[in-house]
């Protein structure tokens with residue numbers, strides 16, 4: 001039994017959670033992982049992988065029963081994200097983005113909004129989260145997209161950049177500024193944009209280093225009209241919603257990065273036990289053992305920390321911003337380091353596309369950039385210790 005077998009055996013799951021995990025694991029192994037290579041090469045949307053997840057009703061696990069879901073624990077959701085992402089990081093982020101976009105609607109939407117909109121997601125539709133703009137990235141408060149009230153409607157003008165699932169989403173959680181509020185931070189507001197709204201256009205998909213099967217697109221709004229009934233909270237209530245929704249999506253992107261790191265670790269260890277040089281398996285060289293020790297320790301710590309953050313949230317804690325930042329930052333730094341070392345341990349073969357570690361390394365890089373770059377997270381964590 002390895003350290004990770006023991007760690008896994010210690011993690012408590014209820015019977016019904018165990019059943020879900022077994023199903024997800026089987027689908028990841030039988031359907032998602034084998035298809036990942038082809039989707040990475042073609043850049044096509046991973047239809048078969050997403051269909052397999054929808055067959056399991058995976059969106060339903062984060063939506064309450066009243067809106068067509070079958071709500072399970074956040075910790076279970078996070079573990080599912082890791083398992084799916086280890087098999088195919090693109091599929092993992094498409095799935096997780098549904099949660100990132102729709103969780104604020106679940107937590108803060110009115111009964112009418114949830115009853116009307118959420119069944120589309122619990123039934124397998126995609127969700128999306130649109131914050132970033134061409135000139136507002138790390139500082140999201142610099143966004144320029146404008147929401148102008150007009151009777152029973154809101155008119156949207158502006159654009160968004162780099163939006164995951166933006167081309168296929170049924171519902172997009174869209175941030176912009178309320179035209180009638182002058183203070184730029186106080187003006188931030190949020191609404192649910194439905195697919196096919198007039199005046200809404202999707203730009204061409206970005207060609208990316210990794211996550212090639214997960215689409216990333218710019219969005220354009222030219223006098224786009226949505227019902228005022230789709231406004232989430234009050235005009236100007238968006239900044240609070242933005243910060244609280246990021247706190248829930250950051251452990252989720254951490255779980256996604258953890259999946260990539262786990263996959264790289266597994267491939268690296270298997271290769272090191274097999275590959276011989278100078279008459280010995282390369283795992284027998286002490287320098288390499290030191291490397292494994294460092295990476296395995298970090299992997300164990302990150303897994304445990306993500307479980308810890310999930311437990312905080314389950315316990316009803318609301319002030320966990322730094323904890324979520326630590327999860328996001330450490331998991332993504334680990335994914336990058338782990339995949340880089342895994343390529344290194346494969347020698348020249350690691351650089352060849354026949355080996356999964358090559359793809360994992362390309363997929364890992366963005367995890368240090370999205371959902372707040374790791375510089376921003378270091379700043380958030382560091383400044384939380386200022387005395388005044």
Ligand SMILES: Cc1cc2nc3c(=O)[nH]c(=O)nc-3n(C[C@H](O)[C@H](O)[C@H](O)COP(=O)(O)OP(=O)(O)OC[C@H]3O[C@@H](n4cnc5c(N)ncnc54)[C@H](O)[C@@H]3O)c2cc1C
Pocket residue numbers: 097129130131132136137138139161162163164165208211216366369370371372373374375376379
């Ligand atoms: C594949 C992909 C998918 C994405 N999906 C989504 C999505 O679904 N929804 C969405 O809204 N956005 C999405 N994004 C956008 C992503 O969140 C941003 O790219 C990210 O927040 C960084 O913003 P930026 O690219 O404008 O970089 P910038 O903010 O311009 O940063 C440039 C550099 O400056 C550094 N920097 C900036 N501010 C500071 C600071 N205060 N201290 C120290 N360093 C700093 C950054 O760390 C970075 O290294 C996606 C991006 C990509 C590439």
